[in-house]
Amino acid sequence: MSIDEIINSISALPENSRSRLKKHITEIRYPKHFCLMEANKVIPFIYFIKKGIIRAYASTGENDITFWFGSEGQTVISMKSYVEDLPGYESIELLEDCELYKLETGSLRKLFNEDIHIANWGRKFAEKELVKTEELIISRQFKTASERYKDLVHDKPDLLRRVQLGHIASYLGITQVSLSRIRADVK
Template identity: 80%
Template sequence: MNIDQIIDNIYTLPENSKNELKKHITEVFHPKGFCLMEADKVIPHIYFIKKGIVRAYASRDGNDITFWFGNEGETVVSMKSYVENKPGYENIELLEDCELYKLETNNLRKLFNEDIHIANWGRKFAERELVKTEELIISRQFKTSLDRYKDLMKDKPSLLRRVQLGHIASYLGITQVSLSRIRAEIK
């Protein structure tokens, strides 16, 4: 997915504002297994996924708990770092070789002060991230692992082909054996 599509999916900007924003975005490549963001560190940039898949996880008692997957067109951001300039909670690991667009948060904040359209784009960006977080919390609290698996099948079917079953089981909060049962039940 190209950067124009990603920007427009968040909020459509006038062409001159979009071009100004794009001046501050660079393309980067990182290999599978690369840790894009580390917990307990301030992350001074935002990424947009051009190609590839990432997972967000937290470590607890020596176990990695996956709580989010991102793929083409999605944003990778530590909201705590973005909003408060404080260390984030999450680790972000690349599950495939990834092509990403990178935007320095300080540059974005300067653009917010210079261009009302980019400021509105930033507001829409934050609102979308808030809704995504809210949906994740509600899903974890009120849906069964079977329902969450069905949601993955419906909303992100390519993940089921591209992501290790161990990560999917972790995301669902179950063991791989339980995931196998769910998959057998659905077939």
């Protein structure tokens, strides 16, 4: 997915503003299993996924709990680092070789002060991230694991072909055995 498509999916920008923003974005590549963000560290970057799959997880000591997957066109961010310049609680691992766009948070903040269109784009970005978080919380609180699995099949069918079942089970908050039962029931 191109950076122009990703920027416009957040909110359309006038050409001049989009060009200013793009001057601060670089394209990078990392291999599968690369740790893009580490828990308990301030992450001064925002990433946009050009190609690949990523997971966010928190470690409990005994195991990792996956709570988010990202794929082409999505944003990868530690909101705590972005908003408060404080260490985030999540780690981000690449589940495939990935091509990403990278934007330094400090550069983006400077652009917010210089260009009202970019500032409004940033507001829309934060609002969309908030809505995604709200949807995730509501899903976790009010839907069964089976309903969450069906939502995943409906909303992100490609994810099920590209991600290990152990990560999917963790994301759904169940064991792999329970996931196997749910998958058998859904078929």
